[in-house]
Amino acid sequence: MTFIELHQVAKVIKHRQLLHQVNAKIDRGNIATLEGINGSGKTLILKALLGLISVTGNVTVAGKTVRTQDAYPIKAGILIENPSLIEDFTAAKNLELLARLDPNIQSSQIQDLLTYFDLARFPKQKVRKFSLGMKQKLGIAEAFLGGYPLIVLDEPTNALDHDAIGKLVQLIHDYHAKGATFIIASHDHDFVEEVATQKLLVKEGTISDAH
Numbered sequence: 001m002t003f004i005e006l007h008q009v010a011k012v013i014k015h016r017q018l019l020h021q022v023n024a025k026i027d028r029g030n031i032a033t034l035e036g037i038n039g040s041g042k043t044l045i046l047k048a049l050l051g052l053i054s055v056t057g058n059v060t061v062a063g064k065t066v067r068t069q070d071a072y073p074i075k076a077g078i079l080i081e082n083p084s085l086i087e088d089f090t091a092a093k094n095l096e097l098l099a100r101l102d103p104n105i106q107s108s109q110i111q112d113l114l115t116y117f118d119l120a121r122f123p124k125q126k127v128r129k130f131s132l133g134m135k136q137k138l139g140i141a142e143a144f145l146g147g148y149p150l151i152v153l154d155e156p157t158n159a160l161d162h163d164a165i166g167k168l169v170q171l172i173h174d175y176h177a178k179g180a181t182f183i184i185a186s187h188d189h190d191f192v193e194e195v196a197t198q199k200l201l202v203k204e205g206t207i208s209d210a211h
């Protein structure tokens with residue numbers, strides 16, 4: 001069953017056509033990957049399907065048209081561009097802040113994710129002092145925290161070491177087994193091969209199926 005559909009999606013910014021007639025269908029329960037070189041349009045496509053930018057054409061998620069004017073067009077776990085972290089807070093406090101927006105999130109989930117990503121060892125350290133990889137792991141933890149049916153990750157392996165990538169792959173498989181649908185933009189081909197159930201290629205602002 002189609003969960004997400006982009007139909008003739010296009011975007012022009014400052015007279016540059018950045019997305020051209022993007023068409024794609026992603027079924028519920030897939031781990032869909034968007035592969036493409038830097039600047040090909042992966043992040044813009046993710047933003048379009050989340051309703052974070054306005055586009056022409058049509059985007060539907062679970063049968064509903066996505067509109068940018070809605071405050072939270074789609075309930076999803078999101079890691080997009082640099083993780084949106086509060087530098088003056090600890091890792092736990094960043095996750096607690098997010099958890100306040102959703103009463104379904106329990107504090108045990110926060111601790112489990114921090115322990116899983118080896119961040120529980122720094123309970124007092126502010127994010128400002130974190131390494132890039134630690135920030136990335138915390139951003140990933142934020143995306144998984146709500147256990148949402150849709151999880152969107154933009155370049156999740158950035159700055160991660162080999163072990164952390166292994167943990168990320170495992171977590172994706174665990175949440176996928178529980179029913180989550182993923183959309184993941186990545187130029188890390190080995191990682192894509194490990195997780196993808198549907199591979200899409202992004203090239204010069206448009207999507208094609210990868211074979």
Ligand SMILES: Nc1ncnc2c1ncn2[C@@H]1O[C@H](COP(=O)(O)OP(=O)(O)OP(=O)(O)O)[C@@H](O)[C@H]1O
Nearest residue numbers: 013014018036037038039040041042043044045187
């Ligand atoms: N707000 C904006 N204003 C102008 N141009 C933009 C804007 N956002 C993106 N672009 C341009 O759109 C193109 C696609 O950008 P996008 O961020 O989607 O690429 P990407 O495939 O995610 O690249 P990367 O792998 O480097 O993250 C790039 O040429 C970029 O310069």
